[in-house]
Amino acid sequence: MTHIPAALTIAGTDPSGGAGIQADLKTFQELKTYGMSVITSVVAQNTTGVQDVQHMSVSMIKQQLKSVLSDIPFQAFKTGMLADIDIMDAVIEKISGLDSPYIMDPVMMTTSGHTLIAEDSRKYLRENLLPLSALVTPNIPEAEVITGETIKTPDDMQQAAKQIVDEFGAGAALVKGGHMQSQAADFLFDGETMHTFSTERIDTQNTHGTGCTYSAAITAYVTHGYKLPDAVQRAKDFITAAICHSFSIGQGNGPTNQWAHRMERVK
Ligand SMILES: Nc1ncnc2c1ncn2[C@@H]1O[C@H](COP(=O)(O)OP(=O)(O)OP(=O)(O)O)[C@@H](O)[C@H]1O
Ligand SMILES: Cc1ncc(CO)c(N)n1
Numbered sequence: 001m002t003h004i005p006a007a008l009t010i011a012g013t014d015p016s017g018g019a020g021i022q023a024d025l026k027t028f029q030e031l032k033t034y035g036m037s038v039i040t041s042v043v044a045q046n047t048t049g050v051q052d053v054q055h056m057s058v059s060m061i062k063q064q065l066k067s068v069l070s071d072i073p074f075q076a077f078k079t080g081m082l083a084d085i086d087i088m089d090a091v092i093e094k095i096s097g098l099d100s101p102y103i104m105d106p107v108m109m110t111t112s113g114h115t116l117i118a119e120d121s122r123k124y125l126r127e128n129l130l131p132l133s134a135l136v137t138p139n140i141p142e143a144e145v146i147t148g149e150t151i152k153t154p155d156d157m158q159q160a161a162k163q164i165v166d167e168f169g170a171g172a173a174l175v176k177g178g179h180m181q182s183q184a185a186d187f188l189f190d191g192e193t194m195h196t197f198s199t200e201r202i203d204t205q206n207t208h209g210t211g212c213t214y215s216a217a218i219t220a221y222v223t224h225g226y227k228l229p230d231a232v233q234r235a236k237d238f239i240t241a242a243i244c245h246s247f248s249i250g251q252g253n254g255p256t257n258q259w260a261h262r263m264e265r266v267k
Pocket of ligand 2: 081
């Protein structure tokens with residue numbers, strides 16, 4: 001018998017395969033975690049943008065969660081796109097009380113600038129979902145929405161990470177610097193210590209789905225038993241390699257390369 005840790009992603013889809021559920025499952029598979037998925041919204045999108053969106057019904061989301069939860073245990077789970085308050089409520093009902101760590105990617109916009117979450121549900125996400133998370137992984141615009149503060153410097157990013165934990169009740173916060181001009185520096189505050197994960201910025205347009213892939217990699221490493229700072233360091237190496245060897249396919253922002261970590265080892 002073969003034992004494998006398992007992870008669940010609760011998120012929206014990307015038929016072009018670079019972001020959302022598809023990116024999460026590819027990442028889980030790469031990192032030897034058995035991947036499972038609950039679809040919240042079907043998003044017609046590609047590397048150039050979003051063409052259409054259809055949300056799953058609340059009853060269908062709840063039933064998908066019930067199908068997984070009643071059958072297969074998992075060591076960690078993540079959420080991505082949760083488009084409105086009804087969907088958030090359905091997820092909260094089913095995940096409250098679960099023992100496994102919850103990694104929340106507070107998805108608000110696509111790389112191409114399309115909004116994926118209703119305006120009125122941002123506050124709801126902060127007040128009702130955020131406190132359930134072991135880790136939340138906002139990029140700078142998302143951290144600005146959550147904290148209500150403008151974030152311009154690495155110092156502002158660290159303040160935001162602290163505020164998200166101390167004031168809004170996340171277990172830990174990783175504020176990601178992919179939207180900064182210079183270094184790709186991310187700051188993790190785990191309630192006690194501020195950790196920095198920094199690499200040179202890679203000059204590329206291919207950043208479709210970087211946030212999904214990064215949080216999925218963290219989730220996968222957590223299923224293997226790594227504690228947060230180690231899981232984030234390993235996931236940072238994974239996403240950096242995936243961006244470095246990203247694919248120039250499609251007409252817009254190309255996707256990352258989830259098997260690049262194998263190429264890095266060969267070098
Ligand atoms: N050009 C780049 N070079 C190196 N690392 C990058 C680059 N862009 C993003 N990253 C890194 O990729 C990870 C994901 O961060 P990012 O801020 O891009 O997430 P995101 O905005 O949530 O992604 P998405 O585009 O999927 O919404 C972070 O570790 C960030 O530092
Ligand atoms: C479904 C989905 N979730 C998240 C993102 C952000 O990259 C996206 N483009 N699509």
